Amino acid sequence: MKSTTQRIVFTALLTALVCVATMIIKIPLPSKGYINIGDAVVLLSGWLLSPLYGFLAAGIGSALADIFSGYIIYAPATFVIKGIMSLLSCILFKKVFLNSKKVFSRIISGLIAEIVMVGGYFLFEGLLYGFMTAAANIPANAIQGTAGIILGLLLVEVFEKSRIEF
Numbered sequence: 001m002k003s004t005t006q007r008i009v010f011t012a013l014l015t016a017l018v019c020v021a022t023m024i025i026k027i028p029l030p031s032k033g034y035i036n037i038g039d040a041v042v043l044l045s046g047w048l049l050s051p052l053y054g055f056l057a058a059g060i061g062s063a064l065a066d067i068f069s070g071y072i073i074y075a076p077a078t079f080v081i082k083g084i085m086s087l088l089s090c091i092l093f094k095k096v097f098l099n100s101k102k103v104f105s106r107i108i109s110g111l112i113a114e115i116v117m118v119g120g121y122f123l124f125e126g127l128l129y130g131f132m133t134a135a136a137n138i139p140a141n142a143i144q145g146t147a148g149i150i151l152g153l154l155l156v157e158v159f160e161k162s163r164i165e166f
Helices: 004-024 040-046 051-068 072-097 102-129 131-136 138-161
Strands: none
Touching: 004 040, 004 051, 040 051, 040 072, 040 102, 040 138, 051 072, 072 102, 102 131, 102 138, 131 138
């Protein structure tokens, strides 16, 4: 059993990793958003942390990346969307799909979380820029989600093999 201090430190570590992973590669989209690889760590946060800590690591790390990158208008929506992604991936992996194989459970929970991301940004950007512009970003967000699942699966294997307990 980890202490509260250890959980907070691991959460802070994953918050920083989400932020850096989101900022390290940015490909601009038509509606002023961008593609990034931060979803891999957002999912990792859900798979390794509790629902609350995963929500906070994913939401805060992603929102900070938006703020630091000049996309401040996205930060509140990103906080909610990425936080919910991590929350869903945690709950679905740990509660609903735990009786299945770990990889299958992670793929399904990651897929559902990424669908929420695509839908969440479509709604947000639709309200902000119009739904035609927002629709143009759906394929790019889907590619980002797919890459996030694949990279997240690789990262979780590395973390599990390192025997670091969260």
